[in-house]
Amino acid sequence: MLHGHGDDAYRYRREIRADFSTNVWYGGEPAGLKEHLFNQWSLVQKYPEVLAESLNEQVAQHYDIKPEQVLISNGTTESIYLIAQAFRGKRTTIATPAFAEYEDACRMQQHQVAFIRWDELYSSSRLATELLFICNPNNPTGSVFLPLEELISGNPQTLFVLDEAFIEFTLSIETAVPLLSRYENLVILRSMTKAFAIPGLRLGYILAHEKQINLLRDLKFPWSVNTLAIEAGKFIFDNYELLQLPVRQLLEDKESFALQLQHTGVTVYESHTHFFLAETTQGNAAELKQFLVEQHGLLIRDASNFRGLKETHFRVATLAPAQNQFLIKALSTWKNHCS
Structure with missing residues (x-):
């Protein structure tokens, strides 16, 4: 599959201000x-x-x-x-x-x-x-x-x-x-x-x-x-x-992030890592991805092309708390957009 993975911001003309589609550590390369x-x-x-x-x-x-x-x-x-x-x-x-x-x-x-x-x-x-x-x-x-x-x-x-x-x-x-x-x-x-x-x-x-x-x-x-x-x-x-990750803090941030996302109306699934699956109850993941890119400059991973998942599934990685708030606020507007 040449296309259809995460981290595909290069395919969009709109500037992406937060990329939740990639499960790479958001803190950047090691110091030095x-x-x-x-x-x-x-x-x-x-x-x-x-x-x-x-x-x-x-x-x-x-x-x-x-x-x-x-x-x-x-x-x-x-x-x-x-x-x-x-x-x-x-x-x-x-x-x-x-x-x-x-x-x-x-x-x-x-x-x-x-x-x-x-x-x-x-x-x-x-x-x-x-x-x-x-x-x-x-x-x-x-x-x-x-x-x-x-x-x-x-x-x-x-x-x-x-x-x-x-x-x-x-x-x-x-x-x-x-x-x-x-x-x-x-x-x-x-x-x-x-x-x-x-x-x-x-x-x-x-x-x-x-x-x-x-x-x-x-x-x-x-x-x-x-x-x-x-x-x-x-x-x-x-x-x-x-060079080890601050994994305990990252997972604590994930738990807080996932809980807040649930309050926006999406379904969030349990995960043992910093990334997790979620599911939209309005429209499908492809439509949600397009909405977030065009309206908010945010990128998620449309997970509908994973075998065994549905068109409503998407994957999200935890970023810095301030960036996580971008997605929480954007998803709170998704339901009104669909109605």
């Missing part, structure tokens, strides 16, 4: 990163490392795993498409609603795609599938799946592709990286663009057993991660403990 990249600018005169080897070593050291268990990628989307290619034609199940690229990548590679709803997936589930894509915390719902190890251990025939792109935005679960030492049927996708606010640089990585990484590395084209992205990743891991 811009200056660091400016100082590394001369490196763009040469080709980047073929496989981002120096960052690969740093990531492995951070997680106390072998470098052979890491593969640096041009964002999680490249990771998804690499996995779909590596396991071309397999029987694959996707836990929905979910990021559309799982399905798109798998269909491109002739997978036999099936779907299971999040609320129908249990620790005791026995899966008749070779791959399972699951995002934890989930996009777009912000739900978390807690009994993950039981599900993995109970389905040794299934390769679990676990997308942890939003793990930094929750206090309800911790990363599944420690499970890599016990299960070969686990592949973890991590993003560096969301929590560190660098989506334009495109940077992520895959963690897995070395036999899975070898398979993926053989399919990866050279230089897919640019020099500045590599340097950004190294800066982040050099300063990792200092």
Whole structure:
């Protein structure tokens, strides 16, 4: 799906004063990163490392795993498409609603795609599938799946592709990286663009057993991660403990924001992250999105194109409290606009 994602402000002529459609941290890139990249600018005169080897070593050291268990990628989307290619034609199940690229990548590679709803997936589930894509915390719902190890251990025939792109935005679960030492049927996708606010640089990585990484590395084209992205990743891991999100405060702001949105007449669903699903009771999400852009310069994520959701669903990310008030006030006028 080339279009239909969030953060599509570039498609509108109207200036966007608050973008609730993207689930990237609103606080901007880490302090000092811009200056660091400016100082590394001369490196763009040469080709980047073929496989981002120096960052690969740093990531492995951070997680106390072998470098052979890491593969640096041009964002999680490249990771998804690499996995779909590596396991071309397999029987694959996707836990929905979910990021559309799982399905798109798998269909491109002739997978036999099936779907299971999040609320129908249990620790005791026995899966008749070779791959399972699951995002934890989930996009777009912000739900978390807690009994993950039981599900993995109970389905040794299934390769679990676990997308942890939003793990930094929750206090309800911790990363599944420690499970890599016990299960070969686990592949973890991590993003560096969301929590560190660098989506334009495109940077992520895959963690897995070395036999899975070898398979993926053989399919990866050279230089897919640019020099500045590599340097950004190294800066982040050099300063990792200092760059953590104020997640507790962010989630408190989310709870207040969601409660105030409910008073405007929209339905808000529970979430364990800073973003959440909502549903309009007037019109549909596409109409609401257009109204907010044109009348208020605000952008939300029309979530109707997520498999399993309705045309009335939209996704909202929590921004700074003052910006959140923009949306609260704008939505209070939506009902009158529709009548």
